[in-house]
Amino acid sequence: MFAKYIKDSLITILALICAFGLSLLFQYKLAVEEHITTVFVFAVFLVSLLTKGYLYGVMAAFAGTIAVNYAFTFPLFALDFTTTVNFISGIVMISVAVLTSALITKLKKHEAMKAESEKEYMRANLLRAVSHDLRTPLTTIYGSSTTLLENSAGMTEEQKIKIVEGIKEDSEWLVRMVENLLSITRLDSGQVKIIKTPTVxxxxxxxxxxxxRKRYPKQSVTIEIPDDMVVIPVDAILIEQVIVNILENAVQHAVGMTKLTFRVFTLGKQAIFEISDNGCGINPKRLETIFTGYYTSETEIADSHKKNAGIGLSVCATIIKAHGGTIKAENQKTGGAVFRFALDTEEISNDTE
Known part of the structure; x- marks a missing residue:
């Protein structure tokens, strides 16, 4: 908190010094005096924009008014508000500067409230997605375990193993979803800091x-990566989570998929990660909210099959955004869906080579 006060104070002082220096240039080098007041009002505008609250903007307004009266109005280098011109000029400048400061501060508060409102909306959407994502596997686990307990005597060993495998699969999925949920809440709350390290x-x-392949041994994936060594500064564990989530999403939701492709290529100073399938594609309405974990209609919920993409893809978007990257999903003209995200690359030094 104390560091914030120091930062705001330094911004205010620097803005006023720059305005004073520019005004000296206008008056004594360029012989242009009519823009001096405008320069100081602009300085107040910048102070209000870059600092928090009304205080620094108002202080800058009064300091600017005194500076203009002292150094740029007659009599020079003397405070004089007794003349009508100086008095009115001072009042007008203070009024304009204070009103500008108040307006900027009000706009900043409005934007902050809007951002908080959107965050609450996203939290509500996330809660809805969590409720829906948890319901099906929990119900399945409960039903399977009940069946096993009540009818185990009349079941063959093969039937028992099949039920236990189903319980194990749903339990593993629940564990992964909880991990995803923990990741997204920690990143949103700022509890986890992204620590980027150069990763090959x-x-x-x-x-x-x-x-x-440990999770889906029967699912083949076509891999295409650059022949040259590419280094990206990332939190490797989190980016792995993103890629696995998207691959898993294809396995769970790309009905009719016969080919899953994972391609990485470089474009300028970015690495483009592209995961595509030739399955059923994504509901066009779902594309609008696919990274929010929010379903806009009951139809979308019904279409999402056994295990939803809501939480997993929300995590992907949050992690990529925290890395300063971009992520997008779209349907391919040839059929199926493609998920694409971009991350900055790092130049390889001679020592690395």
Missing amino acids: LEELIDSVILKF
Whole structure:
């Protein structure tokens, strides 16, 4: 908090010094006096824009008025508000500056309230998605375990194993969803700081594919990555989580999929990650809210099958945004869906080579 006060004070002082220096240039070098007041009003505008609250803007307004009267109006280098011209000029400048400061501060508060309102809206959407995502696997686990307890005597060993495998699968999915939920809440609350370390793309992909194949050994993935070494500054664990979530989303929701492709290529100073399938694609209405975890209609909920993409894709968007990247989902003209996100790359030094 104290550091914030120091920062705001330094911004105010620097803005006034710059305005004073520019005014000296106008008056003594360019012989242009009529814009001096405008320069100080602009300085007050910047102070109000870059600092918090009314205080610094109002202080800058009074300081600017005194500076103009002292150094740029006759008599020079003397405070004189006794003449009608100086008095009116001072009142007008203070009024304009204070009103400007008040307006900017009010706009900033309005934007802050709007942002908070949107955040609450997103939290409500996330809660709705969580409720829906948890219901199906929990119901399945409860039903399967009840069946096993009540009818185990009349079941074959193969039937029992099949039920237990179903319980295990749903339990693993619940664990992953809880991990996703913890990640998104920690990132949103600022409890987790993104610590970027230079990561070799090939090593990142190898780790992702290893984890994915443990979960889905029967699902093949076509991998396409650059031949040259690519280094990206990321939190490797979080980016792995993003890629696995998107791959898992394709397995769970791309009905009719026969091909899953994971491609990475460089474009300028960015690495583009692209995961595509040839399945059923995404409901066009769902595309608008796919990264919010929010379903806009009961139809979308019904279309989302057993396990929803809501939380997992919300996590993906949050992690990529925290890395300063962008993420997008769209349907392909040839059929199926494609998820694409971009991250900055890092130049490889000679030592690294």
